[in-house]
Amino acid sequence: MGKAGKLALWAVPLLFAAHSWAFDLDDVAVKAKALAAEGYNAPQSNLPGALRELAFADYQKLRFREDQAHWRDGKTPFQLYFFHQGMHFDLPVKINEVTATGVREIRYDPAMFDFADLPVQPGELENLGFAGFKVIHPLNAADKHDELMSVLGASYFRVVGKGQVYGLSARGLAIDTALPSGEEFPRFSEFWIEQPQADRRSLVIYALLDSPRATGAYRMEIKPGEDSVLDVEARLYLRDSVEKLGIAPLTSMYLFGANQPWPRPNYRPELHDSDGLAIHAGNGEWLWRPLNNPQRLNVSSYRIDNPRGFGLLQRGRDFAQYQDLDDRYELRPSAWVETLGDWGPGHVELVEIPTPDETNDNIVALWRPDKLPAVGQPLDIAYRLHFSRDEAALHDPQLAWVSQTRLSEGDVKQANLIRQPDGSTALLVDFVGPRLAKRKAEAPPTVQASVDGNAELLENSLRYNPVSRGWRLTLRVKIKDPAQPVEMRAALVEDGKPLSETWSYQLPAHE
Incomplete structure (x- = not known):
């Protein structure tokens, strides 16, 4: 056989390998497991002082240029915008794009941002990195790009559906929430985002989570709609013992409402992102716990074996309940965690923290499993997050x-x-x-x-x-x-x- 023939034979498997390349949760889990076996290396901030000391109003001036959007060529139904580092968002996260042929990093460039009148020098911006990203999609009209998902800070993210505005947040993981020892906030340190095809109506995001006592690999698939849905698969590893592991944590704000009126005159009858915790127990029982803004830290724990779901809901949908033309609390979504698979014995916990104003997220709901994996062993969990304004859709129609x-x-x-x-x-x-x-x-x-x-x-x-x-x-x-x-x-x-x-x-x- 001649040289040309030998080359032709080798070309077949190479071509097949290129077309069959794929990226999945296991690829991230390998990294998470390796991290868990190592000592924790605290990330270092490279943020210049001028950006670190920004007031919130000044940070809002630091805007991403929409003409720099990733996938702005219109070949996919999604675009990516990026958050600049600033204030307490002072740690860079690595963001990669996954295509049919491989992975490439999406690199930070200060030209992507408008710095307005902020006192920053070009030399201070070299190789800074992004603080997070937004997913953009024509959610409310075919010719208008709307924010669908925002990922910024630790492992926090927010999602909205059609006609909704941002309210409560979800998180990847919570550790030792409301314990005297202090809470640990794991962070997503790296992302891999699949480039979707033109006809794809969902976006797949992989994330690597890291913290002093835990690591994790996540696959999140966001499906926009009237109620946007996020499917989550996670594989967690512990580096060290943890007293309280919070699965599928939700974070919200409750200042006052009909069950706890504000003591001073206020034109707004109610002010909250959520007004209650709903639980669908494994035995079929449904529970509703209205929220409070307590005078001291309060933790309520509900023994629920193999929960079917839980969530922080905003049941009031009448503008008259809020009267707020700026913040539109009646349009903020409820978040419902639909559990997938058997979650075993554990507790749904509600944490209520005193707050004097609406700038603090003072409500946390999470699932606390009774049994934790041994250090270095995996814990697999799956759930579906619904972001909805339709209470009836989140409840058993046979029960009031x-x-x-x-x-x-x-x-x-x-x-x-x-x-x-x-x-x-x-x-x-x-x-x-x-x-x-x-x-x-x-x-x-x-x-x-x-x-x-x-x-x-x-x-x-x-x-x-x-x-x-x-x-x-x-x-x-x-x-x-x-x-x-x-x-x-x-x-x-x-x-x-x-x-x-x-x-x-x-x-x-x-x-």
């Missing part, structure tokens, strides 16, 4: 849910029809849903209600609500020690079977 919880001074109607406060506290809970809407007003369901030993239940009454075509429950309690919280539960039932989710509320302590 709580549309609102309202706090009131307790009173008793006198013979002269004047209501006289009696020193009690009242909670008014509205249950709604398709099955309740079909129920006759003269056929009230049964109420199961209880309070803990720090309160006496004075009233448990239910009446039809013709406006919502549901039922309003009034619970009036006499608190024994205001410096301690009161745990309350209530549900609608019929023939011993639930008609509604379980309302599980903690009336916060007042010092």
Whole structure:
């Protein structure tokens, strides 16, 4: 056989190999496992002082030039914008593009950004790197590019669907949240983003997570829509022992609402990104826990084996509930974690942190597994994140849910029809849903209600609500020690079977 023939034979497998090349979760997991076997190397910031000391308003001036967007040629339905480092976003992350033939780094160039009047020198910007990125997609109109996903800071990211505005955040992982020892914030240090084909309606992102006591490999596939959905697969490795590993953590803000009014006059009746924690337990039970802005740190733990889902929801969708023309809280999405596979025994935890204003994310919800892997051994987890404004889509239609919880001074109607406060506290809970809407007003369901030993239940009454075509429950309690919280539960039932989710509320302590 001649030389040309030999070359032709070798060309066949080489050509096949080029076309069959692929990048997947295992490629990132190899890196995560190797990192976990090494000592932790804290990342070093290369940010000049002028950018590190920026006020938030000045950081907002530092804008990405849209004409520099990655994939701006229109051959894919997505584009990438990039965040510049600044303020506390002072660590560079490496961002790679995955194509059909290989991986290449997307390199930082200061020409991608408009620095406005910020006092930075060109020499200070060499090889800085990006702080994060945005995914851009024609979400609301075919001819308009909208932000779909924002990835910035530690392992935080935010996602919106059609007609939504940014609100709460999700995270890759949480470690020792709300423990006296202090929380550890793992960070995504490197990303690999698949270049999608023109007809692809989803975008695949791989991420490498690193922290002093854990590493991880992530595959995230974002699917934009009326409700945008993010499919997550993660493989985690521990470097060292961890007391509390938080899986699928969600972070939100609750300042005040109908169940906890603001003590000073405010034209906004409510101000929050989320108003409650919803849980779908492995045994089929649904729980709803309205959020609080407590006077001191509070952690609520719910024993849930193999959860079917949990999330921080924004159930109020009426502008009149918020009256905020700037921040549009009624358009902020709920985030629902749909678990995939068997998650085993553990707890859903809710952390509520005191905050004086809306600039602090003071709410955290996460899954805490009972069993953690040995150091260096993998923990595989999968879930689907839904970002939605459709409460009915996130709930069992056969069960009613709580549309609102309202706090009131307790009173008793006198013979002269004047209501006289009696020193009690009242909670008014509205249950709604398709099955309740079909129920006759003269056929009230049964109420199961209880309070803990720090309160006496004075009233448990239910009446039809013709406006919502549901039922309003009034619970009036006499608190024994205001410096301690009161745990309350209530549900609608019929023939011993639930008609509604379980309302599980903690009336916060007042010092």
